[in-house]
Amino acid sequence: MTTTDVPPAFSGAEAAPGAAPAELAAAPGASTAGRPPRNGRRRRAPASEEQRTAVSPQDWRRPRVRFSLTATHLVLLALLVVWGIGPIVLLAKFAVTPTQDILRTPLALFPHGIAWGNLAAAWNDVRISHYFLNSVVVAFGAWVCQIVVATTGGYLLSVLRPRYATALNTAVLATLFVPAVVLLVPLYLTVLRPPAGPSLLNTYWAVWLPAGASAFNVVLVTRFFDSLPREIFEAARVDGAGPFRLFWSIVLPMSKPILGVVSVFAVIASWKDFLWPLLVLPNPDLQPLSVRLPALQATTDLGVLMAALAISTIIPVLVFVVCQRLFLRGAGLGGAIKG
Amino acid sequence: MRPGRTSQAMALASVVALASLTACSSSPASGHSGKLTLSVVSLLPGSEKAAFDTFNARVAAFEKANPTIDVQPHEYKWEATTFASQLAGGTLPDVFEIPLTDAGTLIANGQLADLNDQFQKLPYAGQFNQNLLDKGKGQNGHVYAIPAKSIYGVALHYNRALFQQAGLDPDKPPTTWDEVRADAKAIKDKTGVAGYAMMASGATGGWQLTAAMYSRGGQVQQVQKDGSYKSTLDNDAARKQLEWLKAMRWQDNSVLADTTLAWDTINQAFAAGQVGMYTSGSDVYSSLVETLGVTGKDYGLTALPLEGPGAGVLVGGTLAAVGAKADKATKDAAMKWIDFYYLQNLVDENQAVENAKVRAENKQAVGTPVLPIFSREQYQQSLKWIQSYINVPLDHMKGYTDVMFDQPIVGEPTRATQEIYTLLSTPVQAVLSDRNADVGKLLTTANTQAQALLAHG
Amino acid sequence: MTLDTGPRTRLGTRPRTRSRTGPRPTPRSRRRAAPGGRLRGGGLSTFVFALPLLVIFGVFSWLPIGRALVMSFQKTNLLTSTWVGLDNFRAVLEDPLLMTAIVNTSWFALLALVLGYPVPLIAAVLMSEVRRRKGLYSALAYLPVVVPPVVAVLLWRFFYDARPEGVFNSLLGGIGIGPVPWLQSPTWAMPSLVLEATWAAAGGTMIIYLAALTGVPPELYDAAEVDGASIWRKVFHVTLPHLRGVLLITLILQIIGTSQVFLEPYLFTDGGPADATLTVLLLIYRYAFGQSLGADYGKATALSLMLALFLALLSLVYLRVTRRWSTT
16 A cells, blocks of 8 residues: 555544555445445435434434434534534635734634735735646546556456466555555655656656555455456457457446546545655645645745635535535445445 | 546546556656756745746846856755755755755765866855855865855844834844843733744754854853764753743743744744744845845844853854766856856856846845855945845844944854754743743753764764 | 454455345355456466556555565665664664654544544434435535645644634633643643544544444344334444444554554644654654755664554454454
8 A cells, every 4th residue: 555545544533545454345345335326316315215223213203302303413513514614614714814814813804804815816926726736637647547557457356367366466455454654765765766767756657656556446446346247258258359348348337336436535545645745746846735835834924825725625625515425425435345 | 427428538548547657667858959957946935926036037147148058946945854855866956055064964975066176266266254165165175065145143133113012112122131031021011912932843943042052152062072072952051041931931921832933934923023023044034025025114133142251143054065966067057057146246246236136126135134155345345336226124234233243153063963953942842832841851851862963973 | 464364354244244235246156157267368468457556566565565674674875775683673762752752642542532433423323313404414524524634734723823812712712711822732732633633534434434324224223113222222232333343443443544643743733842742653754854964764664664563463453352342
């Protein structure tokens, strides 16, 4: 497990999806959890009504239960609003507040007017757009690399199964047990002086290629391919399809759900990555937002910095709001896998 | 996800990626058209646009004078945490800047290029301040790193507006540490703004504590008769300064409670009017203008209080250097750039005026007081050339400029400097964050650790 | 690899026993019977498919792992390397900061457990009972996870302004508390870090619990109701026991994750004040990248390996101990 797994493990209290052995359990669960998206909307609605919880419909009919549960839920909703939106709303407010007001009366409502200029300054002077684009490039490349390695690797291990497949599989699995931190220094030195070719430092390859070495992805995809019915492969074979046709026209089209999951994980991980790009992209022109923002904070006016932070937040939040379903299912899937 | 399009995109992407995977080992072709590309450090990341305009104008002038050299500026901030790996990884620009204190070790490690041939051709090669130049020389007496940019003495910077609001006379800044404390308290009491702030993060806290230690006659390390080094962090000057800081923090509450302040963030807090006084290099005003757009109206600069026998001002500075792997053509070009960008405006009237003019037009600081790289006379001469362009508030800097040549100066510690600074930041952070911090114990611990570092060589 | 069998056999069987929600995994017999032999072409095409995996894992995973093992016994400045035996390990163990880092990291992990473990669980169990607009609830809870972590830290850093005018201090001042020194005190700094980390991560954990809650077999509730169980009894005897597997795994994952915490101490406090938030990973980072005059890569890899070994042992012991509880 390498860089894409590095950041989430580094980045907080929560272990990353894809950071630990337990997820090998992905095996059978992956296909089950991965499938619903296809005709999700129709199947999902009744399913959620069907879902049974500790409180039964009979319980709900009892006024005391109904009252206390509703009250609890309202409190919960209020807390969630404060928890989920509170800091973001404050950030939005600071983004258009003059620096002196942010410093002196952070909670007052625009005592000296609104400073729309902060946003323009963040966009133009701090060049947030540039670094945002870098983030997108980093994420896209990492995604491509992960998809390529995971699908070809999965196809090899699950469908082609050469003689060395078992050994290879074990070698891939073994990397799941090495905590990301062990790789930090040697991986850095590898990027600095690759076995062949020039130093990858200050190139996006240094972020993209190590991202591809995600054993979690390979395992996930391999297990998914395992669950595909072999009869189809056989039929294709009889029709004269070679290994490439089979991969391209049969296996890949059938794997959309799992590729969607891998994609969500890949993009989120890349978006969050901090330490690795900090190390391998010292050139400020190449740095993604996550690396650039901390570097800029000391030379940027607080109001402008807040505007920059707000701009960097608005895009993922919008993407989330629009693709909520995909996100939450992806994250939930992480859980289903873990379970 | 729309299945159809996504899968096509994915397929396409996989092909592209596969193709590029196999192609990635071919190195990017460097477009040679007879021109030599020379990468150089430009300004701190996040500098004001006007500052970059100034810099680019200088680059254009250089390229005009040297049509065979293509200068590529890189934003740059020397950071202890990234410098070593950048140097080892070869990702520093061809010409980069290093602190005075680090040159000796880097030269001994063979990490800097020998610039002696190029250096000796400079018409003013013999005019450098010898003590300064020695810092960039190797054991063989060759010059590897050249004094450039600025040489600073640590000084006290203050906010004149806050002095006024607190009923203090901004033209009579404090001259003893006790007066600093009294003024800081007055500022806090009258305006609610922190009267004093101190860098504490990384190596910067130890750097400023060392400066304060020097100003009270203390020493960080001593050379023994046998040539070995002895750590002397646990001295009276250090104890006094830390107790002084602790009293200001916990009795007067006049210090900004922030243990994460570093060289740049304390500038930022000062520029935002959150700080009455702080200590830093005398050349900070240029950076305040360059990165934070400060104007001189409220800025004041005065000398660091010197108390007791052996007291002196900590002096440090920047050297320009080139990585060990550079070829001769690059070294030649690099020296041309060092000559043009860093040094000529100190020794050549035309260049000095030209530089000052461009800077003044872009509202960058001209005439910030620094210590001379050459002789004092040369420095004062160069100031005369650019007199009409000087735009720094000289009236507000008299407290420093009146005495800057008379104060005894002390160089930074020579062994394990940045590591020992880092060790010394811990006591600074401790007294700023812990009411019950035991100054004596903190210094004893730091001293033991520093001694271990010195023993390792 | 001994660890391998532990989680896999135990967890591998788990979904099958309750895979009510999805299609059954392909029966083993069918897969075995698949005439893989004929697909097993070998030759060029197989090699083409093997290439990305071999190259990427070889260069960016297997090679660095091997290198880590070697480097921990070497002293290297990137130009030359010399074998130094166990010197790196000895130097790490003698570093007075190591104990500080271990204590701090454990403190972070413990606080993160106390704060970050029950909150998502309680919220998830409550939310599973929500009948209308459930999506809104989970979206709200998940929103902080979407905020880029660096942005979150920089924003919270400002919230934690220790002056009475600071955001949190203003809020607390409104109800007569504070001002709290937050990041400016050795005592408060770590809890402040954990609070932000919990904010940033709890949503993710909660969604996982919510997903797991959908898998509780309804028969169990029916059975409990036939026995006349109260709501509380159902929660404690049906819901929570069913989550046990997930809970046990998120627990060990969280411990493994928090032992490698870096972003928060690095960006909030850089290990300060006075080393109060110096974590093991920050120490590794400082060994490797923190010195201007040459990195100590050997010490850094030695400490990484020691951490890795500790985590492996911890997981092993944990899985041994919990195996008994989780197979009901």
